[in-house]
Amino acid sequence: MVYQTVMLKDGRTATLDWLKEDDLPQLVEALNSVIREGKYLFMNNEITDMEEERKWFERSRKSSVLYLVARVDSRIVGGASIHPMTEKRSHVAEFGIFIRKGYRNLGLGTALTKTFIEIAKKRGFEILQLSVYASNKRAFHVYKKCGYKKCGRLTRDVKFLNGTYTDRILMQLLLE
Numbered sequence: 001m002v003y004q005t006v007m008l009k010d011g012r013t014a015t016l017d018w019l020k021e022d023d024l025p026q027l028v029e030a031l032n033s034v035i036r037e038g039k040y041l042f043m044n045n046e047i048t049d050m051e052e053e054r055k056w057f058e059r060s061r062k063s064s065v066l067y068l069v070a071r072v073d074s075r076i077v078g079g080a081s082i083h084p085m086t087e088k089r090s091h092v093a094e095f096g097i098f099i100r101k102g103y104r105n106l107g108l109g110t111a112l113t114k115t116f117i118e119i120a121k122k123r124g125f126e127i128l129q130l131s132v133y134a135s136n137k138r139a140f141h142v143y144k145k146c147g148y149k150k151c152g153r154l155t156r157d158v159k160f161l162n163g164t165y166t167d168r169i170l171m172q173l174l175l176e
């Protein structure tokens with residue numbers, strides 16, 4: 001069942017649905033395309049082990065990770081999640097997101113970011129956190145626009161495969 005529908009800036013419609021195990025091959029294909037770009041995500045290597053991916057899905061389910069996939073014309077084009085922390089950090093959840101090339105700058109990232117703020121509030125979290133590379137101006141813009149505030153900066157935390165560095169910016173959103 002569709003969780004939410006998003007009207008994109010080019011007139012197309014995206015649907016947001018909770019991630020299911022059957023979605024994993026398509027999700028991995030989309031994620032790998034962003035990993036190959038080499039400049040936005042932590043991973044250097046594409047995901048190839050689907051058995052490991054299924055184990056990740058099972059672990060995520062058990063630790064109450066909430067994951068929405070975005071589809072345009074029935075194709076998975078991105079995803080976003082909040083990952084609950086545990087013990088003395090149970091009031092905190094970490095947000096992550098990716099949209100594949102060709103579907104960016106259409107409003108989808110903003111819609112997913114805002115949707116997860118509402119989901120986090122409903123689930124009773126008090127704080128959302130994330131980190132973003134200083135070089136990723138678009139992602140920083142989207143998070144700031146949605147209410148996240150910069151709360152730290154790790155100098156040269158990220159070294160790209162071409163030998164250049166970028167800082168990692170930490171952001172928080174205190175949910176009222």
Ligand SMILES: CC(C)(COP(=O)(O)OP(=O)(O)OC[C@H]1O[C@@H](n2cnc3c(N)ncnc32)[C@H](O)[C@@H]1OP(=O)(O)O)[C@@H](O)C(=O)NCCC(=O)NCCS
Nearest residue numbers: 040097098099104105106107108109110132137138139141
């Ligand atoms: C970052 C990301 C999630 C944003 O999603 P999106 O669907 O492209 O974003 P939207 O279309 O909702 O919004 C883009 C905004 O950034 C702005 N923008 C685009 N390029 C920009 C740049 N270089 N600098 C500043 N702002 C920029 C757009 O003008 C738009 O702003 P507006 O809504 O105020 O007009 C998506 O681009 C993405 O997944 N990128 C690759 C992976 C990634 O970076 N993941 C996040 C890792 S922390």
